[in-house]
Amino acid sequence: MGVNRDLKKATEAYWAGKVPQDDLVAEGKRLRLEHWKIQKDAGIDIIPSNDFAFYDHVLDHIQLFGVVPERYTKNNLTPLDQYFAMGRGLQRPATDSTPAVDVPALEMVKWFDSNYHYVKPTLQDNQTFKLASNPKPVADFLEAKEAGIITRPVLLGPVSFLHLGKADRGHSIEPISALDKLLPLYQDLLKQLKEAGAETVQIDEPILVFDLPKRVKDAFKPAYEKLGSLGSSAPKIVLATYFGDIVHNIDVLDYLKGVYAIHVDLVRNPEQFETVAAALGPQQVLSAGVVDGRNIWKTNFKRAIEIVEGAVQKLGKDRVIVASSSSLLHTPHTLASEKKLDPEIADWFSFACEKAKELAIIAKAVTEGPASVRDALEANAKSMQARASSSRTNDQAVKERQSKVTPELHERKSPFPIRISEQQKRLNLPLFPTTTIGSFPQTKDIRVHRNKFTKGEITAEEYEKFIEKEIEMVVKVQEELDLDVFVHGEPERNDMVQYFGERLNGYAFTTHGWVQSYGSRCVRPPIVVGDISRPAPMTVKESKYAASISPKPMKGMLTGPITCLRWSFPRDDVHQSVQAQQLALALRDEVVDLEKAGIYVIQVDEPALREGLPLRSGKERTDYLKWAVDSFRLATAGVEDGTQIHSHFCYSEFQDFFYAIAALDADVLSIENSKSDAKLLKVFVDEAYPRHIGPGVYDIHSPRVPSEQEIRDRIAEMLQYLKPDQLWIDPDCGLKTRQWKETKAALTNMVNAAKFFRTQY
Numbered sequence: 001m002g003v004n005r006d007l008k009k010a011t012e013a014y015w016a017g018k019v020p021q022d023d024l025v026a027e028g029k030r031l032r033l034e035h036w037k038i039q040k041d042a043g044i045d046i047i048p049s050n051d052f053a054f055y056d057h058v059l060d061h062i063q064l065f066g067v068v069p070e071r072y073t074k075n076n077l078t079p080l081d082q083y084f085a086m087g088r089g090l091q092r093p094a095t096d097s098t099p100a101v102d103v104p105a106l107e108m109v110k111w112f113d114s115n116y117h118y119v120k121p122t123l124q125d126n127q128t129f130k131l132a133s134n135p136k137p138v139a140d141f142l143e144a145k146e147a148g149i150i151t152r153p154v155l156l157g158p159v160s161f162l163h164l165g166k167a168d169r170g171h172s173i174e175p176i177s178a179l180d181k182l183l184p185l186y187q188d189l190l191k192q193l194k195e196a197g198a199e200t201v202q203i204d205e206p207i208l209v210f211d212l213p214k215r216v217k218d219a220f221k222p223a224y225e226k227l228g229s230l231g232s233s234a235p236k237i238v239l240a241t242y243f244g245d246i247v248h249n250i251d252v253l254d255y256l257k258g259v260y261a262i263h264v265d266l267v268r269n270p271e272q273f274e275t276v277a278a279a280l281g282p283q284q285v286l287s288a289g290v291v292d293g294r295n296i297w298k299t300n301f302k303r304a305i306e307i308v309e310g311a312v313q314k315l316g317k318d319r320v321i322v323a324s325s326s327s328l329l330h331t332p333h334t335l336a337s338e339k340k341l342d343p344e345i346a347d348w349f350s351f352a353c354e355k356a357k358e359l360a361i362i363a364k365a366v367t368e369g370p371a372s373v374r375d376a377l378e379a380n381a382k383s384m385q386a387r388a389s390s391s392r393t394n395d396q397a398v399k400e401r402q403s404k405v406t407p408e409l410h411e412r413k414s415p416f417p418i419r420i421s422e423q424q425k426r427l428n429l430p431l432f433p434t435t436t437i438g439s440f441p442q443t444k445d446i447r448v449h450r451n452k453f454t455k456g457e458i459t460a461e462e463y464e465k466f467i468e469k470e471i472e473m474v475v476k477v478q479e480e481l482d483l484d485v486f487v488h489g490e491p492e493r494n495d496m497v498q499y500f501g502e503r504l505n506g507y508a509f510t511t512h513g514w515v516q517s518y519g520s521r522c523v524r525p526p527i528v529v530g531d532i533s534r535p536a537p538m539t540v541k542e543s544k545y546a547a548s549i550s551p552k553p554m555k556g557m558l559t560g561p562i563t564c565l566r567w568s569f570p571r572d573d574v575h576q577s578v579q580a581q582q583l584a585l586a587l588r589d590e591v592v593d594l595e596k597a598g599i600y601v602i603q604v605d606e607p608a609l610r611e612g613l614p615l616r617s618g619k620e621r622t623d624y625l626k627w628a629v630d631s632f633r634l635a636t637a638g639v640e641d642g643t644q645i646h647s648h649f650c651y652s653e654f655q656d657f658f659y660a661i662a663a664l665d666a667d668v669l670s671i672e673n674s675k676s677d678a679k680l681l682k683v684f685v686d687e688a689y690p691r692h693i694g695p696g697v698y699d700i701h702s703p704r705v706p707s708e709q710e711i712r713d714r715i716a717e718m719l720q721y722l723k724p725d726q727l728w729i730d731p732d733c734g735l736k737t738r739q740w741k742e743t744k745a746a747l748t749n750m751v752n753a754a755k756f757f758r759t760q761y
């Protein structure tokens with residue numbers, strides 16, 4: 001994105017019509033050159049190209065191979081506008097010279113287990129492919145060459161490209177079946193790259209870290225036989241995998257004998273080295289990913305050098321490349337931008353620019369001997385030592401508390417039937433109770449006040465008064481709407497994870513540590529640096545105030561341990577289960593404090609529970625589900641039977657790990673369902689799920705106001721699967737991104753629809 005999110009600024013200015021396309025294109029060129037130069041100056045020998053994308057690199061390939069559904073091609077858009085239309089949709093009124101355009105975006109989903117999102121290749125029956133004229137990988141290679149840098153172009157491999165795709169709506173093609181038609185384009189592209197002067201090319205096949213259907217696994221054979229058959233008319237291929245190990249797919253390496261090198265992630269799975277090294281052909285090179293592309297910690301040089309030296313011993317110097325484990329897209333740009341970080345902590349971090357330098361040092365240490373980089377090694381050892389023994393990292397009290405966690409702490413006092421009757425006595429809710437998921441619109445006024453407060457332009461009291469006024473307003477609106485369980489609206493929260501991180505010991509924050517989430521959207525994850533604890537209540541004041549101004553039940557609102565962990569940069573020196581347990585204990589205290597303050601409905605959001613699922617089935621996944629569920633239970637089980645625990649997820653596809661959802665033992669679950677088939681709810685019937693559920697009745701991601709009838713129809717559908725006394729009525733997520741006008745209109749219709757059903761039962 002550039003050191004100051006330059007690409008974000010340029011694309012958004014272009015989308016807003018503030019700058020012409022040429023300016024955006026020029027900014028792209030400037031950024032590419034700058035990033036090549038950073039790597040060159042850092043001492044990187046092999047510099048990648050075609051890793052720059054205006055929106056997403058998978059989308060680049062969609063356009064490169066002409067996998068563009070007709071709805072995007074028929075509007076006479078420029079190629080770049082067509083590209084953005086696929087990435088983010090395009091809605092444009094007609095002008096004198098152009099007709100109106102209204103196309104939704106292609107589907108976008110998470111990239112493996114990261115928080116980056118890619119655009120899904122969307123294929124149609126009888127899909128054809130066409131290589132773009134002046135293909136971007138070739139153009140970018142030539143651009144770098146002109147600047148005096150010979151790069152290694154990066155392509156997404158044909159098998160991964162297809163397997164990561166899907167059939168378009170109304171089509172039934174199995175993407176991998178199109179491989180034969182796609183391969184000639186890769187061949188053509190490789191030849192063009194060679195003609196342009198590329199000696200090597202990196203082809204990513206990250207799907208090798210998944211469990212693969214046989215058909216997909218088998219596809220590697222024809223694919224790499226064809227690409228390998230070009231001999232000297234194509235660049236040599238470095239086949240890259242990342243985010244996991246490839247041991248379970250190691251037989252695929254038999255089909256890859258024609259490739260020059262294999263890249264593996266040795267940060268996540270150092271143990272795969274032996275198996276991979278043994279499976280390499282006698283000439284094949286190993287690209288050893290030893291610098292973490294997914295986190296912000298300084299590389300432990302000693303450990304990394306040991307791994308590289310081990311590889312050199314086994315394979316010989318000429319057969320080892322030192323690399324980052326994955327693309328550095330997932331790390332912030334440079335530590336040099338962080339002026340406010342405590343120097344003690346800053347010394348432990350390494351962002352993308354620093355990681356590039358680390359790679360050069362590791363390679364030099366191995367090739368020229370440790371003496372050639374003595375100062376760097378000594379400084380690194382010191383940092384490692386300082387971090388390991390720092391009081392910021394280690395909190396004895398936290399460790400002690402963890403050692404005393406017993407199985408009983410994960411259990412509510414009584415089973416659900418007893419709890420719900422206690423809760424009902426206290427809450428006295430009607431059938432089909434209505435509620436919302438937590439946030440109400442985050443208006444400009446709220447952001448302005450928060451900024452002023454952060455900058456010290458208004459006092460803490462002034463800010464607090466402002467927040468109270470917002471809460472009063474939100475409560476009043478809910479009274480007018482006649483909702484049953486209220487929320488305070490979350491006006492005081494900048495972000496659902498950062499807000500908690502800022503109130504916990506053990507967290508650090510950056511000012512510029514942005515990473516791309518999708519398109520121009522970036523997030524700035526907080527960093528877990530040490531043992532986590534809660535010095536003081538975090539949300540009680542706001543919830544208590546809200547409860548004090550209305551007789552209706554007020555729902556307390558917390559972010560769950562797994563979501564706090566997943567949306568942060570976690571520690572790499574203790575297992576994530578330990579960090580989750582620490583977060584759980586901190587949240588447990590908060591839950592109990594909320595109850596003491598008279599808050600008898602408490603929601604603990606876990607929207608990231610699913611993305612934390614390990615990529616492959618098996619032990620790691622089962623283990624994860626165990627500790628993830630345990631952390632939720634530990635956080636919530638401290639309350640009395642009469643206090644109602646809610647949880648919220650933003651997806652409804654959990655059929656494959658339903659037992660874990662059930663094991664959370666939440667009294668009420670609210671889930672995303674408005675865009676999915678109500679049939680997904682069948683699992684609740686099949687599994688005889690006994691507790692309460694609120695499948696979102698309308699989509700909050702769109703400003704569209706659903707009619708009362710539409711919501712009634714949706715509820716009727718849900719009642720085919722859920723019992724009337726089990727069903728809650730709510731929107732499918734928080735309302736923070738919406739405007740007030742549509743929020744009130746949609747909630748009015750929602751409450752009326754619930755009231756209608758009350759008359760029916």
Ligand code: MET
Binds near residue numbers: 648
């Ligand atoms: N309580 C949160 C909200 O309403 C839940 C968001 S889940 C992404 O904003």
